[in-house]
Amino acid sequence: MKGYGHTAATLLFLTGLGILLIAILQALPFGLAPMQVGQAIVAAAPGDTGADNIVTAILLGYRGLDTLGEVTILFVAAAAAGMVLGGASRGGAQAENAGFILHSAAYLLFPFLLVLGAYIVLHGHLTPGGGFQGGAILAAAFFVPVLASPASPFNHRTAMLVEGFAGAAFIMIGLVSLVGSDAFLTPFFGKGEAGALFSAGSLPLLYLAIGLKVGSELAGLMARVSGAEAGA
Amino acid sequence: MNTVPQIIFPVAIPLIAAFLLPIAGRCHAGFGRIFGRAAVLVTFLASALLAWQxxxxxxxxxxxGGxxxxxxxxxxxxxxxxxxxxxxxxxxxxxxxxxxxxRSGPYTLLLTLLGGGAGLVLSGDLFNIFVFYEIVAVASYGLAASGGSAAGFGxxxxxxxLSALGSSLALMGIALVYAxxxxxxLADLALxxxxxxxxxxxxxxFLLLLIGFGVKAELFPVNSWVPEIYASAPVRVTSLxxxxxxxxxxxxxxxxxVLVFPMPSAYGLLLTLGILGVLAGELAAYRARDLNSTFAWSSIAQLGxxxxxxSIPGPAGIAAGIALALHHAVVKPAFFFIADKWRGDVKLLSGGARTSPLVAALFVLLSLSIIGIPxxxxxxxKYLLLDAAFSSSPAYWLAAAVVLAGAVVEGAYLFRAAGFFYGGPQKGRGAALFMPGELVPAFVLGAVLLVAMFAIAPLGAYITSMAVQAADVPAIAAQILLGGN
Amino acid sequence: MSTGAVLYAGAIGLFLIGCYAMVAERHLIRNILGLVLVESGVNLLLVAVGFRENAAAPILKAGQSAGMMVDPLPQALVLTAIVIGFGVLALALALVVRVHQAYGTLDTREVARLMRVEREASGPGAAGPRAGAKS
Amino acid sequence: MMSYVADFIFMPLIAFVTGLGLVLMARRVRAKIERRVGPPVLQPIYDIVKLYAKKTQISHGIMHDLSIMMLLGGFITAEIFLPVPGFDGLAGEGDLITLIYIMMVPMLGLALGVGSCANPNGSIGISRALTAMLAYDIPFIIAVTGACMAYGTTNLIEIVQIQQAGGPASWGAATMPLLAFGGLLAVHGMMGKEPFEIYIAPAEIATGPMVEMSGKYMGALFIMQCFQLYTIGVIYTTLFLGGGENWPFFLAKVFAVVFISVAVTNVYGRFKTDTMIRWMWKWPTGIALAGLALVMAN
Amino acid sequence: MSLLLRRRFFWEEIDLMSLLDILLLVAALLASGLFVLGRGSFAGWLATVVYGLMLAVLAIAGLALDSGVAFIPSAMSFEILGRNLGWRLDGLGWFFALLTVGAAFFASWYGSGEWGRKQKRMGLQHALLALNVLAMLLLLSSGDLLSLFIGWELVSWAAFAIMTQGGGPAVAAAYRYMIYALAGAMAVFAAIMLVQNVTGGLGFADLQTAISAMSTAQVWVLFILFAAGFGVKMALMPFHLWQAPAYSETPGASSAFLNAVSARMGLFALILVLVKLTGLEALGSLAIPFTFMSAKSALMWVAAITMVVPTFIALMQTDARMLLTWHGIGQGGYMLLGVLVGTSLGTAGGLMHVFNYATYQAALFLAVTAVIHRAGTSDLDELGGLITRMPWTYVTLLMGIIGLAGLPPMNGFVSKWMIYKSLLDGGQPLLLIMAFAATLGTILSVYKLIHNIFLGQLRREHQHLKEAPVSMVLPMLILAGIGFVTGFMPGLALNITDIAQRAIGGDMLPHHLGGVTLATGSLNMLWVVGVLIGAIGAGALIFYLLGNRRYEVHQFDNYAGGHFLSADIRYHFSHEFYPGLARVIGPWYRGSIVRAEQGIGILVNVAGDLWQAVFRVAYTPLYMLLVVVLGLVFTGSWGIVP
Known part of the structure; x- marks a missing residue:
């Protein structure tokens, strides 16, 4: 009845849209798009930033502001979610500890997750991965115990502190570079030799700040959602 | 060819303040608010300095990053x-x-909104504009829900x-442009x-970008969120x-x-969406029952x-658009403040002028200005708009006719409401008695409108010079490509 | 089918499935999942744009010069887009929780109807200061 | 100024005397049709003198008296503006349109007077009289417009000269037969004769406007009737029958016009007000419009 | 020809520049002053005195204009957005300004007397009246199209403000007026922008160059926009529905002002734009294909229909004020018709009719307000026999209706005679016949007005009614007196209209104190009125000398077919006054235009509901999808077809 008419119409539109998109993409040459900026960056990245991982060079160097924006979005989303869920009833039944396996594994898993997360964050400029990916793993590290024993409340205070200071650190680094070479977010501290842990100037610092911020934010967010879920 | 490093301050200061605000809020309750206000003040000073430069x-x-x-x-x-x-x-x-x-929630969102909005307008890079647009979008989702009512969340x-789907379309548009x-x-693209x-x-x-960014700009098909959000969000968020x-x-x-898609099909697309927006907004507003939804529809129409x-090519169109935008930015929030205090069906507000004559007078002043009374x-x-519209192709003559007809419909429903305020015995529960504090922004905006009435000539000159500067693509491209060291 | 056609088809396929889920489905969670699918489709398209035939990943192997590399810029953009997607998703889920608590249902049409009923009911009656539940 | 004094005095008197003659003629014709002898020659004067000699003169207020003065004054002014052989009067100062509107002053005066008598029959009579005026005036005005368009002037003296230039062939009736005929039907209505006299017919509502008039008020109305017949007759002759080149011929034409109307009146019954309007707006108006079209054609 | 008191004295020395400035300054000060201290009872008298002062300033300006000065420039001019706005007063503007301030003078004098004291917020009404005068002066002295439009908007909104003072039904009528006025204003705005698009400027000269530079289609659009826009305020036929209820619901004194002058602003603008700037021959050359009519004749036919139909609608009204306002609409048709004939006689007739109309319409409205003040109602079925109680009001109403009907002793006759004469000489018989028919209709309906109010039986509840107070009767009588004096010596009024006619251009009308002497028939009111008064004197002599002494009888001493009259049975014929006519004309009143107006209202409602439904659908993302598909098709096709 009404529902089917509606789905039929949607399907019709979608096929139409698909055909049109395919037609447009045919016009764009696949695989031989003019890599004008990409080629220039690949050539200049090692010289400018000294980072092996060119994607990180772009993320923190050439398009540092994008990353700042990205971090802000995460921060805003977390703050908004916190505000939205702030009202949810905190109480709710105290669920007993999750099953034996999860409980014991959680504490076993915690150190490994921490080491892995830290490694990925610190080697962001060398190997694939970086602040965001590492941060996610760190967040998982802190969240698993909460899953394991919902009774023990997640320490939101410290998470919020870490989050705030890490974000502020990121911008401070940018502003400091502004003082140095009159352009926001310019990499400084020299480039160091390629491939070494302490190379690519201030990029690792930025990635460290991002890692901490993302870690604390996501952990806090997931804790609050699960708290709200329990309460609902 | 001047390069000004402080150009980042309007973006950086609010963001750093937003990051630090929860901490400040945590350690001392009152301090959070003062910190927030101080941050806005500092940003304002920095932006004013930059604007002066x-x-x-x-x-x-x-x-x-150099x-x-x-x-x-x-x-x-x-x-x-x-x-x-x-x-x-x-x-x-x-x-x-x-x-x-x-709670520090709304303050952080407002600060990020401030930073994101500044970045949106200042940035010269396509993807960077998308990121700042997302910041503004997420902040506005949060603020819209900050009212705490069930309808607000829904x-x-x-x-x-809707907006997330729009953003993905915009991202697809950016992918097409990059491909x-x-x-x-932007300057590179312009060349x-x-x-x-x-x-x-x-x-x-362009279509995908237009739809993506159109959600926030209340363009015709994608502004169905407007009545719901403006009805449930707190009044300060709505006016913002x-x-x-x-x-x-x-x-x-x-x-x-202006920079990337100066093609006739692009101008035509924006024009059709604009005309449909005006039609939809004005006619729906005519049928709206309570003040708040009336102004929600009418803001759709005004943005149309x-x-x-x-959509009128050339600096004349831009000047008209800026003038209309600034005027709407002053008038619409004041309307929403009045509507917030007089919720409910318009008929119930009869006799409102007796209990609060000043507010009724402000309402009439704002209505006269938004209709376009000399x-x-x-x-x-509106004169600038018609001047620009009539000096370009006949399609814009139709648009001008729609705008004028829209103004008549607008006059009809605004003065129908004014008729209720001034006429009729006061049968409903008495119109709300206003605590002066609540309507201060509305009266401030009314005062700004009156002052602007006398300063039309300088304002007009400033806006036209701004428009000429914004339309001069080669100069912009030269400044961005070569100027930035 | 050249790799390009497969990639583009995959991206657009994901996008369309996501769109279907967002538009036709009545369950809020399915809508949000549709949104995720749409975003992943667009991200895939963005990455596919930077693809080069037989080119290496944009990581320099310990000091040797850059060979024929894939375009790194879209990959950076995708990283940012994914994080943005995640942020919006988190907020969406938070809102879904609250909507469920408030209206008890997750059917979009039902929620829309309840909201309209509430606004009409609150309209004429509550002509005083806003009646919304102030938390 | 002095040359006009003679006109001021004689023109109304001539009008009054001719009017008496016309009224006498009307009564005699009616008597002949009803096969009876008819009143003596001076009967109209006897009536007026009898009415003025009445002891009790009932008035209904100052406006009632004023209306009588307006009545007589209006017609006297109209006579002065109406050129007759020998006396041009003030025709040079006021043209045909002025004359038509001066004729409306006594009608308005009568209406005000009857209104102030506070008798509903009177008011009903006046409402019917005004409706009748609306009915017959439209064809009359079409005829007048057509004539003025044809002659190219509204100055009555020149109209008469134009018509007399070529003898009877250049009369209005000759050059514009349809207009003349339409005008005649309208003039018949103006005189308030039989088919159109519902508003003053005794049998209808106690003579309508005249219900409260008695004594010298009624006398004044009798005088008004004389003036009315004379004025309408003279206007019609001036417009369509070549006006007065010499007295006997002029009087013959005026009596002929009134005779046609009087002859017709005794044969017909009486129209109701709305039928009168429909008839007047159908036949005379149609004919006059056709005449006007002819005039405009050449 | 010489003006009233032709002495060459000090006006050369006065710096002409400041005359218009003084006028505008005084008007502005009065308006703001009254808003501030409007409460006091002296406010009314103060306003009257100031209006008198303004009349004096205008008189001096008139002397200057009469001696050949083209216009009185003003120091006030702005340069905004590349357009310069200037104000200057030319003959045409001066003529209408004189009427405006004159009408305001009498209205405020009337309002400051006892009538004013009984009003709720008389102070506000005085202030709004002053605001209206200021707005009208700004409109009348506009120097270019933009200041004309600004003045136009100010006038329509000031009129809206003064209309809402009546409360209740007045607000609804004012709301309806506002929608009409707004639509008209937007049409004018579009027209002005069209002119600026063609010539790049907004001065009056630019309009003239634009007319010649435009294609006929554009000139047609311009003509229709200007005629419709200004026609709304003048209540030309299709846009006339709002005027009667709006002007009759406004409280007494201000409604007299509105009726006398406010609707004529539309005529001023029409004359200024269509007659003076565009020129009648240009309008005449705009032929309507397949017919032998041109734009000018089309507008004349609209004016003619506006003359006839409202008059016969007025005939059917049962409320005195509605009857008069419907006549106001009808009289507007006369003025426009006169001006459009094109001959100097026609223009002079049209302009003089504006002057005459202002005098007797104001007097009539003040008289009806006096009746309302005393008897409490203006419903013609509730009144009767007031002549014995309110004689002076009766005299004013009598002189007013004679003027309105256009009968000899009063000035209304002179201007109507000139309009008829110009129609006759201009070869327009059908229009002349319609004019005559309208005059006949007016005579019928004004008699109904005076009969139902003053003549007939006096009702029991009105036995102890007193005459209206002196403060109300005096202005009425003076207005009626002006009507009689300008009727007796039309030369005075014609001298004033000369100044306006000289400003319009075209040849002047040779006239003398008594009227007009033309080859094809002349009018000398000195003789006509003199002889009429003499003859009435003769009638009086006949009445008083011959026959016995008259004595009055009581109202109930009446012939009633043997029935004894008493106070409790109603013995007064006023309801459905013209039954015969009603049976014939009745079916013609189908109210087709009213239904058309409601039709538009319903259309907007349905469209509004449709658009709202579009937004209420739950699946908002579907729209986005829809638009993307359509957009891609649109852009795709565009791309393929370069």
């Missing part, structure tokens, strides 16, 4: 951008939530879904566009969204139109008018 020495640009134009991101500030940054700062300051809530969720042109810097973006991919890219943030999105669309203005600035904005 730009007005003096001409448009400034600065490459982020990387030359096509590679890195370049910020570009001209009079148009600075005007809207200042408008945003003043708006946030004026609509700062009243101090009763102690409305902002539906708005989130075609290989670069993301490449004539030969690369002319065909269907270019037109499709309706009055200022929607204008920023339109300015971004204008940037795309601004979209029509921007001595008031609204008329001069």
């Amino acid at each position: 730009v007005a003096g020495a001409g448009p400034a640009s600065s490459a982020m 990387f030359k134009a096509p590679l890195g991101i370049v910020f570009y500030a001209d009079n148009l951008a600075m005007a809207f940054v200042l408008l945003l700062n003043i708006g946030v300051w004026l609509f700062w939530p009243s101090g009763d809530e102690d 409305a902002s969720l539906r708005y989130l879904l 075609a042109a290989g670069t993301l810097n 490449l566009a004539p030969d690369v973006l002319r065909g269907p991919p270019g037109a499709a890219a 969204l309706a009055g200022i943030v929607s204008k920023l999105a339109l300015i971004v669309i204008l940037r795309f139109l 008018v601004i979209a029509i203005a921007f 001595p008031l600035p609204g008329f001069w904005a």
Whole structure:
């Protein structure tokens, strides 16, 4: 009845849209798009930033502001979610500890997750991965115990502190570079030799700040959602 | 050719303040509010300083991270951008939530909104504009839900879904542009566009970007969220969204139109959406029953008018659009403040003028200005629009006719409401008695309108010079590509 | 089918499935999942744009010069887009929780109807200061 | 100025005397049709003198008296503006349109007077009289317009000269037969004769406007009737029958016009007000419009 | 020809520049002053005195204009958005300004007397009246199209403000007026922008160059926009529905002002734009294909229909004020018709009719307000026999209706005679016949007005009614007196209209104190009125000398077919006054235009509901999808077809 008419119409539109998109993409040459900026960056990245991982060079160097924006979005989303869920009833039944396996594994898993997360964050400029990916793993590290024993409340205070200071650190680094070479977010501290842990100037610092911020934010967010879920 | 590193301050200061605010809020309850207000004040001063510099020495640009134009991101500030940054700062300051809530949530969102909005207008890079647009979008989802009412959550969720889908379409548009042109810097694109973006991919890219950014700019098909959000969100958020943030999105669309897609199909698309927006807004507002939804529809219509203005090629259209945008930014929030105090069916407000004559008088003044009655600035904005519309192709004559017919319908429903205020015995529960504090922003805006009435000539000259500067593509391209060291 | 056609088809396929889920489905969670699918489709398209035939990943192997590399810029953009997607998703889920608590249902049409009923009911009656539940 | 004094005095007197003659003629014709002898020659004067000699003169207020003065004054002014052989009067100062409107002053005066008598029959009579005026005036005005368009002037003296230039062939009736005929039907209505006299017919509502008039008021109305017959007759002759080149011929034409109307009146019954309007707006108006079209054609 | 008191004295020395400035300054000060201290009872008298002062200033300006000065420039001019706005007063503007200030003078004098004291917010009404005068002066002295439009808007909104003072039904009528006025204003705005698009400027000269530079289609659009826009305020036929209820619901004194002058602003603008700037021959050359009519004749036919139909609608009204306002609409048709004939006689007739109309319409409205003040109602079925109680009001109403009907002793006759004469000489018989028919209709309906109010039986509740107070009767009588004096010596009024006619251009009308002497028939009111008064004197002599002494009888001493009259049975014929006519004309009143207006209202409602339904759908993302598909098709096709 009404529902089917509606789905039929949607399907019709979608096929139409698909055909049109395919037609447009045919016009764009696949695989031989003019890599004008990409080629220039690949050539200049090692010289400018000294980072092996060119994607990180772009993320923190050439398009540092994008990353700042990205971090802000995460921060805003977390703050908004916190505000939205702030009202949810905190109480709710105290669920007993999750099953034996999860409980014991959680504490076993915690150190490994921490080491892995830290490694990925610190080697962001060398190997694939970086602040965001590492941060996610760190967040998982802190969240698993909460899953394991919902009774023990997640320490939101410290998470919020870490989050705030890490974000502020990121911008401070940018502003400091502004003082140095009159352009926001310019990499400084020299480039160091390629491939070494302490190379690519201030990029690792930025990635460290991002890692901490993302870690604390996501952990806090997931804790609050699960708290709200329990309460609902 | 001046490069001004402080160009980043309007973006950086609010963001750093937003990050630190929860901490400040945690350690001392009252301090959170004061810290927030102080941050806005500092940003305003920085932006004012920058605006003064730009007005003096001409448009400034600065490459982020010191990387030359096509590679890195370049910020570009001209009079148009600075005007809207200042408008945003003043708006946030004026609509700062009243101090009763102690939670730091709305304050952080407002600060990020401030930073994101400034970045949106200043940035000269396509993807960077998308990121700042997302910041503004997420902040506005949060603020829309900050009312705490069930309807607020439902409305902002539906708005989130719609806007997120729009953003993905915009991202697809950016992908198409990048696939075609290989670069993301607006100035670079401006130089490449004539030969690369002319065909269907270019037109499709503009359409996707237009729909993506159109959600926030309340363009016709994608503004179905407007009535729900403005009905349920707190009044200060509504006035901020309706009055200022929607204008920023339109300015971004204008940037795309002027720099990257100066094609007849692009202008035609924006014109059709604008005309449909005016029709939809005015007619729906005529049938709305309570004041708040009336003004929600009418803001759709007004933004349709601004979209029509921007769709007129050449500096005249831009000048008209800016004038209309500034005027709407002053009038609409005041309307929402009045509507917030007089919720419910219009008929119940009869006799309102007796209990609060000043507010009724302000309502009439605002209605006269928004319809476009001569001595008031609204008329001069509409005059600029018609001047631009009539001097271009006949399609715009139709648009001008629609705008004029829209003004008549607008006059009809606004003065129907005014009729209730001034006429009729006071049968409903008495119109709300106003605590002076609550309506201060509305009266401030009314005063600004009156002052602007006398300062039309200088304002007009300033706006036309701003428009000429914004339409001068080669100069912008030169400033961004070469100026940024 | 050249790799390009497969990639583009995959991206657009994901996008269309996501769109269907967002538009036709009545369950809020399915809508949000549709949104995720749409975003992943667009991200895939963005990455596919930077693809080069037989080119290496944009990581320099310990000091040797850059060979024929894939375009790194879209990959950076995608990283940012993914994080943005995640942020919006988190907020969406938070809102879904609250909507469920408030209206008890997750059917979009039902929620829309309840909201309209509430606004009409609150309209004429509550002509005083806003009646919304102030938390 | 002095040359006009003679006109001021004689023109109304001539009008009054001719009017008496016309009234006498009307009564005699009616008597002949009803096969009876008819009143003596001076009967109209006897009536007027009898009415003025009445002891009780009932008045209904100052406006009632004023209306009598307006009545007589209006017609006297109209006579002065109406050129007759020998006396041009003030025709040079006021043209045909002025004359038509001066004729409306006594009608308005009568209406005000009857209104102030506070008798509903009177008011009903006046409402019917005004409706009748609306009915017959439209064809009359079409005829007048057509004539003026044909002659190219509204100055009555020149109209008469134009018609007399070529003898009877250049009379209005000759050059514009349809207009003349339409005008005649309208003039018949103006005189308030039989088919159109519902508003003053005794049998209808106690003589309508005259219900409260008695004594010298009724006398004044009798005088008005004389003036009315004379004025309408003279206007018609001036417009369509070549006006007065010499007295006997002029009087013959005036008596002929009134005779046609009087002859017709005694044969017909009486129209109701709305049928009168429909008849007047159908036949005379149609004919006059056709005449006007002819005039405009050449 | 010489003006009233032709002495060459000090006006050369006065710096002409400041005359218009003084006028505008005084008007502005009065308006703001009254808003501030409007409460006091002296406010009314103060306003009257100031209006008198303004009349004096205008008189001096008239002397200057009469001696050949083209216009009186004003120091006030702005340069906004590349357009300069200037104000200057030319003959045409001066003529209408004189009427405006004159009508305001009498209205405020009337309002400051006892009538004013009984009003709720008389102070506000005085202030709004002053605001209206200021707005009208700004409109009348506009120097270019933009200041004309600004003045136009100010006038329509000031009129809206003064209309809402009546409360209740007045607000609804004012709301309806506002929608009409707004639509008209937007049409004018579009027209002005069209002119600026063609010539790049907004001065009056630009309009003239634009007319010649435009294609006929554009000139047609311009003509229709200007005629419709200004026609709304003048209540030309299709846009006339709002005027009667709006002007009759306004409280007494201000409604007299509105009726006398406010609707004529539309005529001023029409004359200024269509007659003076565009020129009648240009309008005449705009032929309507397939017919032998041109734009000018089309507008004349509209004016003619506006003359006839409202008059016969007025005939059917049962409320005195509605009857008069419907006549106001009808009289507007006369003025426009006169001006459009094109001959100097026609223009002079049209302009003089504006002057005459202002005098007797104001007097009539003040008289009806006096009746309302005393008897409490203006419903013609509730009144009767007031002549014995309110004689002076009766005299004013009598002189007013004679003027309105256009009968000899009063000035209304002179201007109507000139309009008829110009129609006759201009070869327009059908229009002349319609004019005559309208005059006949007016005579019928004004008699109904005076009969139902003053003549017939006096009702029991009105036995102890007193005459209206002196402060109300005096202005009425003076207005009626002006009507009689300008009727007796039309030369005075014609001298004033000369100044306006000289400003319009075209040849002047040779006239003398008594009227007009033309080859094809002349009018000398000195003789006509003199002889009429003499003859009435003779009638009086006949009445008083011959026959016995008259004595009055009581109202109930009446012939009633043997029935004894008493106070409790109603013995007064006023309801459905013209039954015969009603049976014939009745079916013609189908109210087709009213239904058309409601039709538009319903259309907007349905469209509004449709658009709202579009937004209420739950699946908002579907729209986005829809638009993307349509957009891609649109852009795709565009791309393929370069």
